[in-house]
Amino acid sequence: MVASAPADRQARAAALIGRVALADQRAFEELYRLTSSHLYAVALRIVRDRGVAEELLQEAYVAVWHHAASYSADRAQPSTWLTAIVRNRCLDHVRKRELDTVSMTRDEGEGAPELDLPDGGPGPAELLAAGAQAHAVRECVETLEGGSRQAIALAFFQGLSHSELASHLAQPLGTIKSWIRRGLERLKGCLERAQAPR
Amino acid sequence: MNLSRPDRRERLDALAAEYALGTMPARARARLARIARADATVARALSGWERRIAALADAVPPVQPSPRVWHGLRVRLGLDGADRGSRWRSLPFWRGLALAGFVAAFALGIALFAPRTERPAESIVVVLAGPDGKPALVASVPPGERALAVKTLAPVAVPAGRALELWMLPGQGAPRSLGVIPHDGVRQLRLDAPPEIALRGIDALAVSLEPAGGSPTGSPTGPVLYSGRLERL
Numbered sequence: 001m002v003a004s005a006p007a008d009r010q011a012r013a014a015a016l017i018g019r020v021a022l023a024d025q026r027a028f029e030e031l032y033r034l035t036s037s038h039l040y041a042v043a044l045r046i047v048r049d050r051g052v053a054e055e056l057l058q059e060a061y062v063a064v065w066h067h068a069a070s071y072s073a074d075r076a077q078p079s080t081w082l083t084a085i086v087r088n089r090c091l092d093h094v095r096k097r098e099l100d101t102v103s104m105t106r107d108e109g110e111g112a113p114e115l116d117l118p119d120g121g122p123g124p125a126e127l128l129a130a131g132a133q134a135h136a137v138r139e140c141v142e143t144l145e146g147g148s149r150q151a152i153a154l155a156f157f158q159g160l161s162h163s164e165l166a167s168h169l170a171q172p173l174g175t176i177k178s179w180i181r182r183g184l185e186r187l188k189g190c191l192e193r194a195q196a197p198r
Numbered sequence: 199m200n201l202s203r204p205d206r207r208e209r210l211d212a213l214a215a216e217y218a219l220g221t222m223p224a225r226a227r228a229r230l231a232r233i234a235r236a237d238a239t240v241a242r243a244l245s246g247w248e249r250r251i252a253a254l255a256d257a258v259p260p261v262q263p264s265p266r267v268w269h270g271l272r273v274r275l276g277l278d279g280a281d282r283g284s285r286w287r288s289l290p291f292w293r294g295l296a297l298a299g300f301v302a303a304f305a306l307g308i309a310l311f312a313p314r315t316e317r318p319a320e321s322i323v324v325v326l327a328g329p330d331g332k333p334a335l336v337a338s339v340p341p342g343e344r345a346l347a348v349k350t351l352a353p354v355a356v357p358a359g360r361a362l363e364l365w366m367l368p369g370q371g372a373p374r375s376l377g378v379i380p381h382d383g384v385r386q387l388r389l390d391a392p393p394e395i396a397l398r399g400i401d402a403l404a405v406s407l408e409p410a411g412g413s414p415t416g417s418p419t420g421p422v423l424y425s426g427r428l429e430r431l
Contacts, residue, residue, distance in 0.1 A: 018418040022365055022373040022404055022425075025277050027417070032268060037260035044261055046220070054267050061271050069329070069422040076245060080252040084245075087220065087255070088231075095224035155221045156254055162221045184215040191250045 009034070013078035021068035028065060035079075036061075039086045046090040046159030056093060060086045094159050140190030148183030151176055202239035210243050218247035278370060322346075322393055324403045326424035334424045335379075337364070337403055339393045346376065346387045353382040354423070361410050365418055367402040367425075378412045379405070402427050 013034060019027035039060065043053040063085055071081050141149065151169065154160045162180075166173045201210045216222045217230050234241040271277070322339040337348045348364060356362060362381055365373040379385050389396040406413070407420035 015415050015417060015419050018406065018420060019372060021422045022367055022406070022418050024372050024417075025370070026372060028277070029268075032271070036267070037262045038255075038258065040263040040267075041258045041261040042255050045258060050264075054263055057263055058267050058270050058274070061267075062274060065271075065275055072421050073419065076249055077252075079256070080249045083252040083255045084218075084248040087252075091220040092224070092227060095220075095222070095227055152219065155219050156251065157258070159220055161223060163223075165221065180216070180219065180221060181212055184212075184219065188211075188215070188247075188250060191253070 010077050010079060013082075014073045017064075017068050017071045017078055017081075018073075020065060021071070031064070032061060035082055038079075039082060042083060043086050043090050045157050046087065047094055048158075052093065053090070056089045057086065060089050063089075091159060095161060140187055143186055143190060144183045145179075147171075147175075147179040148186070151179045152183045152187070155180065201233060201243075202237050210240060211247075214240070214243035214247045217244055218251045321430075322397060323429050324426045326403060326405055326426040328424050333426075335405065337426075339389070339397070344389050344392055346389060346393075347384060348379050348387060349384045350380070350382050356381045356407070359410050360420070361408050361412060362405050362423070363408045363412050363418070365404045365406060366397065366400045367404055368399045369401050370399070373404070373418055375412065375416065376403070378408070397428065400428055 013031060016027045016031040016034070020031060036057065040053060040057050043057050043060075044050065047053050047056060060082075064082065071078070076084075144152065147169075151165050154165055154168065160168060162173060162176055165171075165176045165180075169176065171179075200206070201213070213222070213226075213230060217227060222230070230240070230244070234244050321341045324337040325333050326335040326337065327333045333351055334354060335348060335350050337346055339346050354362060361378045364376040364379050364387070366376055367373050376387050379387070402425055404418075404422050404425035406418040406422045408418070409420075413419050
Protein backbone atom coordinates (compact mmCIF):
# COMPACT_ATOMS: atom_id res chain seq x y z
CA MET A 1 0.00 0.00 0.00
CA VAL A 2 2.78 2.37 0.50
CA ALA A 3 5.48 2.90 -2.08
CA SER A 4 7.22 -0.46 -1.87
CA ALA A 5 4.12 -2.56 -1.08
CA PRO A 6 6.06 -5.59 0.19
CA ALA A 7 4.52 -8.97 -0.36
CA ASP A 8 3.88 -9.60 3.36
CA ARG A 9 1.88 -6.37 3.57
CA GLN A 10 -0.25 -7.52 0.67
CA ALA A 11 -0.68 -10.93 2.28
CA ARG A 12 -1.66 -9.27 5.56
CA ALA A 13 -4.21 -7.08 3.79
CA ALA A 14 -5.63 -10.11 1.95
CA ALA A 15 -6.07 -11.99 5.23
CA LEU A 16 -7.71 -8.95 6.82
CA ILE A 17 -10.17 -8.57 3.93
CA GLY A 18 -11.08 -12.23 4.39
CA ARG A 19 -11.92 -11.56 8.04
CA VAL A 20 -13.79 -8.36 7.19
CA ALA A 21 -15.97 -10.50 4.91
CA LEU A 22 -17.05 -12.27 8.09
CA ALA A 23 -17.84 -8.95 9.78
CA ASP A 24 -14.71 -8.96 11.97
CA GLN A 25 -14.53 -5.40 13.27
CA ARG A 26 -10.98 -5.62 14.57
CA ALA A 27 -9.76 -6.80 11.18
CA PHE A 28 -11.62 -3.89 9.58
CA GLU A 29 -9.93 -1.42 11.90
CA GLU A 30 -6.51 -2.88 11.17
CA LEU A 31 -7.19 -2.83 7.43
CA TYR A 32 -8.18 0.81 7.74
CA ARG A 33 -4.98 1.67 9.63
CA LEU A 34 -2.88 -0.22 7.09
CA THR A 35 -4.41 1.27 3.95
CA SER A 36 -6.26 4.53 4.62
CA SER A 37 -3.37 6.99 4.29
CA HIS A 38 -2.43 5.60 0.89
CA LEU A 39 -6.02 5.49 -0.37
CA TYR A 40 -6.70 8.98 0.99
CA ALA A 41 -3.68 10.31 -0.93
CA VAL A 42 -5.01 8.68 -4.11
CA ALA A 43 -8.47 10.22 -3.55
CA LEU A 44 -7.08 13.64 -2.69
CA ARG A 45 -5.16 13.84 -5.96
CA ILE A 46 -8.27 13.17 -8.00
CA VAL A 47 -10.89 15.28 -6.21
CA ARG A 48 -8.50 17.99 -4.88
CA ASP A 49 -10.64 18.83 -1.88
CA ARG A 50 -9.99 17.44 1.60
CA GLY A 51 -13.62 17.34 2.70
CA VAL A 52 -14.82 15.62 -0.47
CA ALA A 53 -11.86 13.22 -0.46
CA GLU A 54 -12.65 12.24 3.14
CA GLU A 55 -16.29 11.70 2.32
CA LEU A 56 -15.46 9.50 -0.67
CA LEU A 57 -12.85 7.62 1.35
CA GLN A 58 -15.49 6.87 3.95
CA GLU A 59 -17.91 5.65 1.29
CA ALA A 60 -15.19 3.48 -0.17
CA TYR A 61 -14.59 1.78 3.20
CA VAL A 62 -18.33 1.32 3.68
CA ALA A 63 -18.24 -0.55 0.34
CA VAL A 64 -15.22 -2.55 1.53
CA TRP A 65 -17.12 -3.55 4.69
CA HIS A 66 -20.18 -4.66 2.71
CA HIS A 67 -18.46 -6.24 -0.29
CA ALA A 68 -15.35 -7.80 1.25
CA ALA A 69 -16.84 -11.23 0.49
CA SER A 70 -16.62 -10.52 -3.23
CA TYR A 71 -12.85 -10.02 -2.99
CA SER A 72 -10.88 -12.95 -4.27
CA ALA A 73 -7.15 -13.08 -3.63
CA ASP A 74 -6.79 -15.26 -6.73
CA ARG A 75 -7.95 -12.52 -9.02
CA ALA A 76 -6.45 -9.31 -7.65
CA GLN A 77 -3.93 -8.04 -5.14
CA PRO A 78 -5.60 -6.30 -2.19
CA SER A 79 -4.00 -2.98 -3.17
CA THR A 80 -5.44 -3.27 -6.69
CA TRP A 81 -8.90 -4.05 -5.38
CA LEU A 82 -8.87 -1.26 -2.79
CA THR A 83 -7.33 1.32 -5.13
CA ALA A 84 -9.96 0.55 -7.79
CA ILE A 85 -12.79 1.00 -5.25
CA VAL A 86 -11.47 4.40 -4.19
CA ARG A 87 -10.46 5.61 -7.65
CA ASN A 88 -13.76 4.62 -9.22
CA ARG A 89 -15.71 6.52 -6.57
CA CYS A 90 -13.54 9.60 -7.02
CA LEU A 91 -13.66 9.44 -10.81
CA ASP A 92 -17.45 9.02 -10.77
CA HIS A 93 -17.58 12.09 -8.56
CA VAL A 94 -15.36 14.36 -10.65
CA ARG A 95 -16.86 13.23 -13.96
CA LYS A 96 -20.39 13.90 -12.69
CA ARG A 97 -19.36 17.26 -11.34
CA GLU A 98 -17.86 18.04 -14.72
CA LEU A 99 -21.14 17.11 -16.38
CA ASP A 100 -23.04 19.50 -14.08
CA THR A 101 -20.47 22.21 -14.66
CA VAL A 102 -20.69 21.84 -18.42
CA SER A 103 -24.45 21.84 -18.55
CA MET A 104 -25.18 24.53 -15.95
CA THR A 105 -22.33 26.84 -15.12
CA ARG A 106 -20.16 26.69 -18.20
CA ASP A 107 -19.94 30.45 -18.62
CA GLU A 108 -19.88 31.50 -15.00
CA GLY A 109 -16.13 31.45 -14.58
CA GLU A 110 -16.07 27.78 -13.58
CA GLY A 111 -13.53 27.04 -16.33
CA ALA A 112 -10.54 24.72 -16.21
CA PRO A 113 -10.13 22.98 -12.87
CA GLU A 114 -7.49 24.06 -10.38
CA LEU A 115 -4.38 22.01 -10.93
CA ASP A 116 -2.65 22.81 -7.64
CA LEU A 117 -1.48 19.72 -5.87
CA PRO A 118 -2.47 19.22 -2.26
CA ASP A 119 0.48 20.13 -0.02
CA GLY A 120 2.60 20.89 -3.07
CA GLY A 121 3.62 17.24 -3.42
CA PRO A 122 5.49 15.76 -6.35
CA GLY A 123 4.02 16.35 -9.80
CA PRO A 124 2.36 13.71 -11.97
CA ALA A 125 5.43 13.18 -14.13
CA GLU A 126 7.68 12.52 -11.11
CA LEU A 127 5.07 10.19 -9.65
CA LEU A 128 4.81 8.24 -12.87
CA ALA A 129 8.58 7.81 -12.89
CA ALA A 130 8.59 6.90 -9.18
CA GLY A 131 5.77 4.39 -9.65
CA ALA A 132 7.65 2.87 -12.52
CA GLN A 133 10.79 2.65 -10.43
CA ALA A 134 8.95 1.05 -7.54
CA HIS A 135 7.69 -1.65 -9.85
CA ALA A 136 10.72 -2.14 -12.01
CA VAL A 137 8.73 -1.19 -15.08
CA ARG A 138 10.58 2.04 -15.66
CA GLU A 139 11.41 0.84 -19.19
CA CYS A 140 7.69 0.66 -19.90
CA VAL A 141 7.11 4.27 -18.98
CA GLU A 142 10.27 5.31 -20.76
CA THR A 143 9.07 3.80 -24.01
CA LEU A 144 6.13 6.21 -23.97
CA GLU A 145 6.45 9.27 -26.15
CA GLY A 146 6.44 12.63 -24.37
CA GLY A 147 2.82 13.49 -25.15
CA SER A 148 1.50 10.08 -24.16
CA ARG A 149 3.51 10.04 -20.98
CA GLN A 150 2.37 13.50 -19.91
CA ALA A 151 -1.29 12.84 -20.74
CA ILE A 152 -1.36 9.49 -18.92
CA ALA A 153 0.41 10.92 -15.87
CA LEU A 154 -2.03 13.83 -15.65
CA ALA A 155 -5.03 11.59 -16.19
CA PHE A 156 -3.92 9.08 -13.61
CA PHE A 157 -2.57 11.26 -10.84
CA GLN A 158 -4.84 14.27 -11.27
CA GLY A 159 -8.01 12.61 -12.50
CA LEU A 160 -8.23 14.79 -15.62
CA SER A 161 -10.74 13.86 -18.32
CA HIS A 162 -10.07 13.87 -22.06
CA SER A 163 -11.47 17.37 -22.43
CA GLU A 164 -9.60 18.72 -19.40
CA LEU A 165 -6.38 17.25 -20.78
CA ALA A 166 -7.09 18.89 -24.13
CA SER A 167 -7.40 22.30 -22.54
CA HIS A 168 -4.54 21.76 -20.10
CA LEU A 169 -2.09 20.54 -22.75
CA ALA A 170 -3.48 22.88 -25.43
CA GLN A 171 -4.05 20.07 -27.91
CA PRO A 172 -7.10 19.01 -29.92
CA LEU A 173 -9.27 16.37 -28.27
CA GLY A 174 -8.45 13.87 -31.02
CA THR A 175 -4.72 14.19 -30.39
CA ILE A 176 -5.20 13.66 -26.65
CA LYS A 177 -7.30 10.56 -27.26
CA SER A 178 -4.78 9.02 -29.62
CA TRP A 179 -1.85 9.86 -27.28
CA ILE A 180 -3.63 8.10 -24.47
CA ARG A 181 -4.71 5.14 -26.55
CA ARG A 182 -1.24 4.62 -28.00
CA GLY A 183 0.40 5.08 -24.59
CA LEU A 184 -1.92 2.64 -22.86
CA GLU A 185 -1.47 0.02 -25.57
CA ARG A 186 2.26 0.25 -25.22
CA LEU A 187 2.05 0.16 -21.40
CA LYS A 188 -0.13 -2.91 -21.55
CA GLY A 189 2.27 -4.94 -23.64
CA CYS A 190 5.19 -3.89 -21.49
CA LEU A 191 3.48 -4.31 -18.10
CA GLU A 192 2.16 -7.70 -19.16
CA ARG A 193 5.75 -8.84 -19.55
CA ALA A 194 7.01 -7.10 -16.39
CA GLN A 195 4.24 -7.90 -13.89
CA ALA A 196 3.95 -11.41 -12.61
CA PRO A 197 0.47 -12.64 -13.44
CA ARG A 198 -1.76 -12.67 -10.37
CA MET B 199 -23.53 -2.93 -28.46
CA ASN B 200 -22.29 -6.35 -27.41
CA LEU B 201 -18.75 -5.68 -26.24
CA SER B 202 -17.94 -9.27 -25.42
CA ARG B 203 -18.09 -10.38 -29.07
CA PRO B 204 -14.65 -11.62 -30.18
CA ASP B 205 -14.48 -9.10 -33.05
CA ARG B 206 -14.96 -6.25 -30.56
CA ARG B 207 -12.08 -7.30 -28.33
CA GLU B 208 -9.89 -4.36 -29.32
CA ARG B 209 -12.67 -1.84 -28.80
CA LEU B 210 -13.47 -3.37 -25.42
CA ASP B 211 -9.83 -3.23 -24.39
CA ALA B 212 -9.54 0.45 -25.35
CA LEU B 213 -12.73 1.32 -23.44
CA ALA B 214 -11.62 -0.65 -20.38
CA ALA B 215 -8.27 1.16 -20.42
CA GLU B 216 -9.97 4.56 -20.55
CA TYR B 217 -12.32 3.52 -17.77
CA ALA B 218 -9.49 2.41 -15.49
CA LEU B 219 -7.37 5.45 -16.30
CA GLY B 220 -10.44 7.56 -15.64
CA THR B 221 -10.50 9.80 -18.70
CA MET B 222 -13.91 8.61 -19.86
CA PRO B 223 -16.90 11.00 -19.51
CA ALA B 224 -19.54 10.35 -16.83
CA ARG B 225 -22.23 8.81 -19.02
CA ALA B 226 -19.85 6.41 -20.76
CA ARG B 227 -18.37 5.46 -17.36
CA ALA B 228 -21.76 4.67 -15.91
CA ARG B 229 -22.76 2.69 -19.01
CA LEU B 230 -19.60 0.59 -19.02
CA ALA B 231 -19.85 -0.10 -15.28
CA ARG B 232 -23.45 -1.24 -15.80
CA ILE B 233 -22.49 -3.57 -18.66
CA ALA B 234 -19.63 -5.01 -16.59
CA ARG B 235 -22.03 -6.01 -13.82
CA ALA B 236 -23.86 -8.31 -16.20
CA ASP B 237 -21.08 -9.38 -18.59
CA ALA B 238 -18.11 -11.34 -17.26
CA THR B 239 -15.94 -10.67 -20.33
CA VAL B 240 -16.35 -6.92 -19.89
CA ALA B 241 -15.78 -7.22 -16.13
CA ARG B 242 -12.53 -9.12 -16.79
CA ALA B 243 -11.33 -6.46 -19.21
CA LEU B 244 -11.98 -3.76 -16.60
CA SER B 245 -10.24 -5.60 -13.78
CA GLY B 246 -7.26 -6.34 -16.03
CA TRP B 247 -6.77 -2.65 -16.64
CA GLU B 248 -7.44 -1.79 -13.00
CA ARG B 249 -4.63 -4.16 -12.07
CA ARG B 250 -2.20 -2.67 -14.59
CA ILE B 251 -3.03 0.86 -13.63
CA ALA B 252 -3.21 0.43 -9.83
CA ALA B 253 0.52 -0.36 -9.92
CA LEU B 254 1.12 3.30 -10.75
CA ALA B 255 -0.77 4.45 -7.65
CA ASP B 256 1.86 3.03 -5.30
CA ALA B 257 4.06 6.05 -5.98
CA VAL B 258 1.64 8.51 -4.36
CA PRO B 259 3.06 9.63 -0.97
CA PRO B 260 0.56 8.70 1.77
CA VAL B 261 -1.51 11.42 3.46
CA GLN B 262 -3.17 10.77 6.83
CA PRO B 263 -6.95 11.36 6.68
CA SER B 264 -8.57 13.15 9.62
CA PRO B 265 -9.83 10.95 12.51
CA ARG B 266 -13.32 12.09 11.46
CA VAL B 267 -13.27 9.49 8.69
CA TRP B 268 -12.78 6.53 11.00
CA HIS B 269 -15.22 7.90 13.55
CA GLY B 270 -17.83 8.44 10.81
CA LEU B 271 -17.28 4.89 9.58
CA ARG B 272 -17.87 3.41 13.02
CA VAL B 273 -21.09 5.36 13.38
CA ARG B 274 -22.32 4.59 9.86
CA LEU B 275 -21.61 0.89 10.15
CA GLY B 276 -22.69 0.64 13.80
CA LEU B 277 -19.34 -0.79 14.84
CA ASP B 278 -18.40 -1.42 18.48
CA GLY B 279 -17.49 1.58 20.53
CA ALA B 280 -19.09 3.99 18.07
CA ASP B 281 -20.41 6.03 20.98
CA ARG B 282 -18.45 4.51 23.81
CA GLY B 283 -17.11 7.87 24.96
CA SER B 284 -20.50 9.09 26.03
CA ARG B 285 -22.09 5.81 26.97
CA TRP B 286 -19.52 4.61 29.49
CA ARG B 287 -19.80 7.85 31.42
CA SER B 288 -23.57 8.03 31.57
CA LEU B 289 -25.35 7.26 34.86
CA PRO B 290 -28.52 5.82 33.24
CA PHE B 291 -26.26 3.43 31.35
CA TRP B 292 -24.73 2.12 34.59
CA ARG B 293 -28.15 1.90 36.21
CA GLY B 294 -29.37 -0.03 33.19
CA LEU B 295 -26.37 -2.31 33.35
CA ALA B 296 -26.92 -3.01 37.07
CA LEU B 297 -30.57 -3.77 36.44
CA ALA B 298 -29.70 -6.04 33.51
CA GLY B 299 -27.20 -7.84 35.71
CA PHE B 300 -29.82 -8.35 38.39
CA VAL B 301 -32.34 -9.68 35.88
CA ALA B 302 -29.73 -11.99 34.40
CA ALA B 303 -28.74 -13.33 37.84
CA PHE B 304 -32.38 -13.85 38.70
CA ALA B 305 -33.07 -15.65 35.42
CA LEU B 306 -29.99 -17.81 35.90
CA GLY B 307 -31.16 -18.68 39.43
CA ILE B 308 -34.46 -19.84 38.06
CA ALA B 309 -32.77 -21.79 35.32
CA LEU B 310 -30.41 -23.52 37.74
CA PHE B 311 -33.09 -24.53 40.19
CA ALA B 312 -35.84 -25.31 37.73
CA PRO B 313 -36.50 -29.00 37.24
CA ARG B 314 -34.78 -30.17 34.04
CA THR B 315 -37.91 -31.52 32.45
CA GLU B 316 -39.54 -28.09 32.39
CA ARG B 317 -36.79 -26.55 30.31
CA PRO B 318 -36.28 -28.64 27.20
CA ALA B 319 -32.94 -28.04 25.51
CA GLU B 320 -33.21 -25.75 22.53
CA SER B 321 -32.44 -26.95 19.07
CA ILE B 322 -30.32 -24.82 16.79
CA VAL B 323 -30.74 -24.49 13.05
CA VAL B 324 -28.79 -22.46 10.50
CA VAL B 325 -29.68 -22.28 6.82
CA LEU B 326 -26.63 -21.13 4.88
CA ALA B 327 -27.28 -19.44 1.56
CA GLY B 328 -25.12 -17.92 -1.16
CA PRO B 329 -25.29 -14.32 -2.38
CA ASP B 330 -28.22 -15.33 -4.62
CA GLY B 331 -30.22 -16.23 -1.50
CA LYS B 332 -30.42 -19.89 -2.52
CA PRO B 333 -29.96 -22.23 0.47
CA ALA B 334 -26.90 -24.45 0.03
CA LEU B 335 -26.29 -26.03 3.43
CA VAL B 336 -28.16 -26.64 6.64
CA ALA B 337 -26.37 -26.88 9.99
CA SER B 338 -28.25 -28.06 13.05
CA VAL B 339 -27.80 -29.21 16.61
CA PRO B 340 -30.63 -31.50 17.68
CA PRO B 341 -31.82 -30.86 21.26
CA GLY B 342 -29.56 -32.40 23.85
CA GLU B 343 -26.74 -33.29 21.44
CA ARG B 344 -23.20 -32.05 21.42
CA ALA B 345 -22.46 -32.14 17.72
CA LEU B 346 -23.29 -29.92 14.80
CA ALA B 347 -24.65 -31.77 11.77
CA VAL B 348 -23.79 -30.03 8.50
CA LYS B 349 -25.69 -31.16 5.44
CA THR B 350 -25.12 -29.93 1.89
CA LEU B 351 -28.36 -29.58 -0.04
CA ALA B 352 -26.56 -30.07 -3.34
CA PRO B 353 -22.88 -30.84 -4.05
CA VAL B 354 -20.79 -27.66 -3.93
CA ALA B 355 -18.28 -27.15 -6.75
CA VAL B 356 -14.90 -26.80 -5.00
CA PRO B 357 -11.80 -26.11 -7.14
CA ALA B 358 -8.98 -28.67 -6.86
CA GLY B 359 -6.66 -27.99 -3.93
CA ARG B 360 -9.30 -25.97 -2.07
CA ALA B 361 -11.62 -26.81 0.79
CA LEU B 362 -14.74 -25.48 2.46
CA GLU B 363 -14.34 -24.26 6.03
CA LEU B 364 -17.17 -23.52 8.43
CA TRP B 365 -16.95 -20.51 10.78
CA MET B 366 -18.85 -19.25 13.80
CA LEU B 367 -19.44 -15.50 13.68
CA PRO B 368 -19.73 -13.98 17.14
CA GLY B 369 -21.62 -10.73 17.64
CA GLN B 370 -18.26 -9.31 18.67
CA GLY B 371 -14.76 -10.46 17.88
CA ALA B 372 -13.09 -12.66 15.31
CA PRO B 373 -14.70 -15.62 13.53
CA ARG B 374 -13.89 -19.04 15.02
CA SER B 375 -13.38 -22.12 12.91
CA LEU B 376 -15.60 -25.17 13.26
CA GLY B 377 -13.43 -27.08 10.82
CA VAL B 378 -13.32 -28.18 7.22
CA ILE B 379 -16.54 -29.62 5.81
CA PRO B 380 -17.07 -31.91 2.81
CA HIS B 381 -18.48 -30.48 -0.42
CA ASP B 382 -21.23 -33.09 -0.42
CA GLY B 383 -23.20 -35.19 2.05
CA VAL B 384 -23.43 -34.85 5.82
CA ARG B 385 -20.70 -34.24 8.37
CA GLN B 386 -20.96 -34.31 12.17
CA LEU B 387 -18.70 -31.73 13.80
CA ARG B 388 -18.12 -32.29 17.51
CA LEU B 389 -18.55 -29.20 19.66
CA ASP B 390 -15.97 -28.73 22.42
CA ALA B 391 -18.74 -27.85 24.90
CA PRO B 392 -22.52 -28.23 25.14
CA PRO B 393 -24.13 -26.16 22.36
CA GLU B 394 -25.52 -23.49 24.69
CA ILE B 395 -21.92 -22.76 25.73
CA ALA B 396 -20.05 -23.51 22.49
CA LEU B 397 -22.45 -21.36 20.49
CA ARG B 398 -23.04 -18.64 23.08
CA GLY B 399 -22.88 -15.19 21.51
CA ILE B 400 -22.75 -16.65 18.01
CA ASP B 401 -25.06 -14.84 15.61
CA ALA B 402 -24.33 -16.62 12.38
CA LEU B 403 -22.31 -19.27 10.58
CA ALA B 404 -20.42 -18.85 7.32
CA VAL B 405 -18.56 -21.05 4.87
CA SER B 406 -15.42 -19.75 3.17
CA LEU B 407 -13.22 -21.18 0.42
CA GLU B 408 -9.79 -22.06 1.83
CA PRO B 409 -6.65 -23.92 0.82
CA ALA B 410 -6.92 -27.71 1.22
CA GLY B 411 -6.81 -28.61 4.92
CA GLY B 412 -8.31 -25.29 5.98
CA SER B 413 -7.15 -21.73 6.54
CA PRO B 414 -3.44 -21.61 7.34
CA THR B 415 -3.87 -18.47 9.46
CA GLY B 416 -6.74 -19.53 11.73
CA SER B 417 -8.84 -16.77 10.15
CA PRO B 418 -10.82 -16.92 6.93
CA THR B 419 -8.60 -16.07 3.96
CA GLY B 420 -10.82 -16.87 0.99
CA PRO B 421 -14.15 -15.55 -0.23
CA VAL B 422 -17.26 -16.29 1.82
CA LEU B 423 -19.53 -18.53 -0.21
CA TYR B 424 -22.45 -19.04 2.15
CA SER B 425 -23.72 -17.59 5.38
CA GLY B 426 -26.80 -17.79 7.54
CA ARG B 427 -28.22 -16.61 10.86
CA LEU B 428 -28.33 -18.91 13.82
CA GLU B 429 -31.90 -19.65 14.87
CA ARG B 430 -32.57 -20.99 18.37
CA LEU B 431 -35.82 -22.91 18.45
